[in-house]
Amino acid sequence: xxxxxxxAFYLPQxxxxxxxxxxxxxxxxxxxxxxxxxxxxxxxxxxHVPLNNNxxxxxxxxxxxxxxxxxxxxxVDAFCFYHYYFKGGKKLLEKPIENWLNNSDINFEYxxxxxxxxxxxxxxGSENEVIVEQDYGGKSEWKLHFEYLLPFFKDKRYLRDENxxxxxxxxxxxEIPQLTEMLDYWxxxxxxxxxxxxxxxxxxxxxxxxxxxxFDGIVEFEPANTLNKMFSNNSxxxxxxxxxxxxxxxxxxxxxxxxxxxxxxVVFPYNMIVKNNLKNGMDEKTYPGVFTSWDNTARRGKNAxxxxxxxxxxxxYFLTEKLKKSxxxxxxxxxxxxxxxxxxxxxxxxxxxxxxxxxxxxxxSAINYNSK
Numbered sequence: 516x517x518x519x520x521x522x523a524f525y526l527p528q529x530x531x532x533x534x535x536x537x538x539x540x541x542x543x544x545x546x547x548x549x550x551x552x553x554x555x556x557x558x559x560x561x562x563h564v565p566l567n568n569n570x571x572x573x574x575x576x577x578x579x580x581x582x583x584x585x586x587x588x589x590x591v592d593a594f595c596f597y598h599y600y601f602k603g604g605k606k607l608l609e610k611p612i613e614n615w616l617n618n619s620d621i622n623f624e625y626x627x628x629x630x631x632x633x634x635x636x637x638x639x640g641s642e643n644e645v646i647v648e649q650d651y652g653g654k655s656e657w658k659l660h661f662e663y664l665l666p667f668f669k670d671k672r673y674l675r676d677e678n679x680x681x682x683x684x685x686x687x688x689x690e691i692p693q694l695t696e697m698l699d700y701w702x703x704x705x706x707x708x709x710x711x712x713x714x715x716x717x718x719x720x721x722x723x724x725x726x727x728x729x730f731d732g733i734v735e736f737e738p739a740n741t742l743n744k745m746f747s748n749n750s751x752x753x754x755x756x757x758x759x760x761x762x763x764x765x766x767x768x769x770x771x772x773x774x775x776x777x778x779x780x781v782v783f784p785y786n787m788i789v790k791n792n793l794k795n796g797m798d799e800k801t802y803p804g805v806f807t808s809w810d811n812t813a814r815r816g817k818n819a820x821x822x823x824x825x826x827x828x829x830x831x832y833f834l835t836e837k838l839k840k841s842x843x844x845x846x847x848x849x850x851x852x853x854x855x856x857x858x859x860x861x862x863x864x865x866x867x868x869x870x871x872x873x874x875x876x877x878x879x880s881a882i883n884y885n886s887k
């Protein structure tokens with residue numbers, strides 16, 4: 516069996532930037548969202564509090580060093596940093612990854628995912644309030660972007676595939692008007708570099724993207740990936756609800772509770788995603804993915820989406836089964852530190868290090884299983 520590296524998505528919004536100061540107030544960071552987490556259901560886990568109240572700043576290099584050591588000790592092999600890049604070379608939240616690049620003491624692999632949407636107030640549900648527009652431009656803009664990425668791609672710690680190509684994710688490629696032209700141009704530029712090419716992966720499940728075949732792979736970005744496959748149209752919704760009465764009753768119950776409690780939560784059982792993901796086969800281009808939990812109440816309040824019932828044991832089962840079946844060199848975990856979405860491996864006051872221990876246990880179980 517091929518060795519599968521575990522790659523955890525990494526949010527860099529744990530330091531203040533002027534654009535966020537202007538939009539949300541002086542000194543705003545993701546921790547401000549996290550602290551607003553409120554419980555709307557009896558068995559809902561909110562708020563999420565980091566262990567020992569460790570509300571860190573990612574401008575502190577020692578924090579990132581400790582994160583890398585912690586991840587490595589428990590079996591996480593790499594981070595996938597979100598990369599916010601806009602026309603004219605404008606960047607947001609770039610300092611943590613630039614500091615990482617310039618600090619050779621951090622001996623841990625990483626890659627980048629271009630979060631290519633406009634920078635808006637989507638964190639709190641206000642997508643239409645745009646802070647920084649996204650405009651992809653033409654060749655001159657693509658070249659500028661490639662040149663910014665080049666030092667990362669050349670870094671010996673940058674995550675590469677079995678061919679030595681740097682791995683680069685694009686969050687929502689469907690939004691890029693000249694997508695194929697841009698990818699071709701970047702691959703042409705890469706030919707003159709030592710690494711020779713780039714491995715492009717699609718992150719968000721945009722299966723209707725007409726240029727999906729241009730990508731080297733598609734990430735199972737969970738839970739969005741599995742939910743999209745289950746409920747992407749009304750016919751699929753109807754079929755699923757008829758054939759899975761217990762899940763349907765769970766969803767209906769929480770819709771009724773919304774009326775009683777005057778909120779608009781979208782609530783699914785964590786187990787529903789796990790069982791549907793595991794029963795679906797993966798095609799040649801799919802890279803497996805799992806998620807720790809999901810609850811973005813801290814950002815969306817009464818309009819949040821919540822997956823109830825996640826525990827370290829359930830996550831361990833999910834990850835173990837995916838590793839047993841994996842024939843890919845990468846598996847993506849959502850997430851290392853998406854605290855305001857309730858998706859984090861980092862230790863918290865409720866579970867301590869249990870989610871990290873689940874990673875270690877899952878890897879050991881999968882290794883034992885595949886060595887039989």
